[in-house]
Each structure stands twice: as C-alpha cells, then as structure tokens.
Amino acid sequence: MKNIFKSILALSLVFSFTSCEDEQDLLFSQPEGEFKILSPVSGEGVVLSPDTPLNPGLSMTWEAANYGSPTEITYTIQVDKSGDEFDSPIDVVSTTNTYATVSSDALNSAAVAAGLTPFTQGGLEVRLRSTVGTTGSQEQFSDVISYLVTPYSTELPKLAVPGNHQGWNPPTAPRIASSAFGETDYEGYIWLDGGFKFVGPDPAGNYNWGNTDWGDDGTFSGALAESGESDCTATAGYYRVRANTETLVYSVEPTTWGIVGAATPGSWDNSTALTYNSTTKKWEGTVVMTAGEFKFRANNAWAINLGGDPDEDGSMNYDGPNLSVSAAGTYSVVLDLSNPRQYSYTVTLQ
Secondary structure (H helix, E strand, O other): OHHHHHHHHHHHHHHHHHHHHHHHHHHHOOOOOOOOEEEOOOOOEEEOOOOOOOOEEEEEEEOOOOOOOOOOEEEEEEEEEOOOOOOOOEEEEEEOOOEEEEEHHHHHHHHHHHOOOOOOOEEEEEEEEEEEOOOOEEEEEOOOEEEEEEOOOOOOOEEEOOEOOOOOOHHHOOEEEOOOOOOOEEEEEEEEEEEEOEEOOOOOOOOOEOEOEEEEOOOOOOEEEEOOOEOEEEEEEEEEEEEEOOOOEEEEEEOOEEEEOOOOOOOOOOOEEOEEEOOOOEEEEEEEEOOEEEEEEEOOOOOOEEOOOOOOOOOOOEOOOOEEEOOOEEEEEEEEOOOOOOOEEEEEEO
C-alpha cells in the first residue's frame, strides 16, 4: 500500500510540474500593452495621383510590440474612414519589420474602399495590428493616427438608363458616362425602344430604384426633372444619348453608322453602312478596302464622326485623326460604342 501511495505521489508531482511548465509557456509571450506609431504624425496627409501609382502614399515607422520574449512579430497596417472606429478595418500591408511603405495605388484603393470621395480630402484612421505565430495569434494594436488623404478615380462617373428596352432594371441597364470626374455631361450610345429614365449610383456604386433618378419634366422638350413623374421616350432605334444632371437637359439623337474614306468603296463621299448586332451591341460589316485612310461616321454625314485617339485616353475621338489600313483586302469591320466614352474599333483582314 505504501508503494502504491509513493507511485501516485510521484505521478502527481510529474503532472504538477508539467502543468506549471505549460502554464509558463502560455505566459511566456503575452502582449504587454499598446505600442506607438512613430511616423507620420497625426494630421499629416497626401494628395494621390493616377500619374504616379508607385510613389509612396504612406511611409510608416513604429515601435516594436512587446511580447515578453524574442519572437517574430507580424505587423499589419490597417485603415478605416475617420469616425468609423475600425468597424470594418482594411488590411493594407503586412511585414515583420518596424517600417513599411504603402504605394499610392494601394493607398488609393484602400481609401476609396473605406468610403473617401475621389478628389476630395478625407480622413483615414491608421493603426497597426501585431500578431505572433503562424496562426496570427495574440493580437494587439498600436495607437491610432489620423491621415488626410485626397484619393483619385480613373473610373468615369456613370448613370444607368433603365427602360422598356431592357425591362426597367437599373442594375443591368446600359450606362452613359461623363467626360471626367466631377463633370455632369453624360453620354453614351444605346438601343432604345419606348420609355426610359436615368438613375444615379448610391454611395456604394450600385444602381437601383430608390437612388436619385431623373425623368422628363412633362413638357417632352428635352428638359429633365429629378424624380420626374414622366418617362423620357424614344421610338425603337440606336441613339446617342446625352444628359446633364446640372443643367437638367437631355437629348436622344438617332444614329446609324458606317465607314468612310479613301480606303472604302464610297471614298470620302459616301459611307459604307455597317449593321447593328443586338447581341454583341456592336456595329459590324465585311468591307472590301484598299490601302489608305478611313474614319467612322453616323448618318452618312460629318456631324458625328470618330477617328484616332491622339490623347491616348483609350477612346476614339470625335473629329479625331484619320485611321488607316496598309494593305488591300476584305476586312471584318467592328465599331464598339457599347462602353460609354470608351469607343473602339477593329478592322481585321480576312
């Protein structure tokens, strides 16, 4: 009996020692309070530009977090819109160093995602999250600074044009676009068939009924009215659609498109007609061409014509320079006006 008691006592001591050892291990790398951001200081800021996406947008240094023992620490820069108290923090950069640089492009994406308005200065709250281990455990956070950011957007503002032509469904409606951010001169090419309206996006960029919308003011003279009770209307056809939500005017101009120029059968006098494909939403045709220059124009006239892209903004220009083909042959010609203010074409030798 005495030997049994000794054995039980020995086992108890072993388990007690092991338990204490495990407890010491658990306590060995515990967070010891917040750590400080050293730079930048709260209130500094940056104006971001799409011309310099790789330039530093935010350069940070900070104190090392203290976990009570030498261990590799992962730091993650987090941002959120000022006042949101990190209810939806956005992770920007992770590193094991105590410094990091966020590119202008990455910071811009985070700022816009957080809810800042492009080309308008807004505040971001910035902090660091530290963790240890492969599972990212024992997190702690630095202090918080305010960083003033003026983000940008390369996306042109748009309006949806729902109507009878597509089932009055704003999320899937074709779009018209303004010439630049902050401008209200919306334009696009759309097949219309009856009534339609213009619908703006909500703050998240979604197009739905309940957002700001515009219709005809009831005179059917090209005047818009916000939340207008009357639908705008057009007979079935392909239109250049324009609307200005500041001056409250709109227009729908019927168009049929063709190719014209020295390289085409009609030379510079008569357009060779293209056919609208309602499936691809493009103007298409097969044209026998000679080596030479050409352009695209609407309604067999020069009031609306499209040429090259000298400003390199990704869209053919109105009254732009002549285009050309270098060899004679039969070409598949496609004019794509379905992306507002991003007009493009292809001529492919068959």
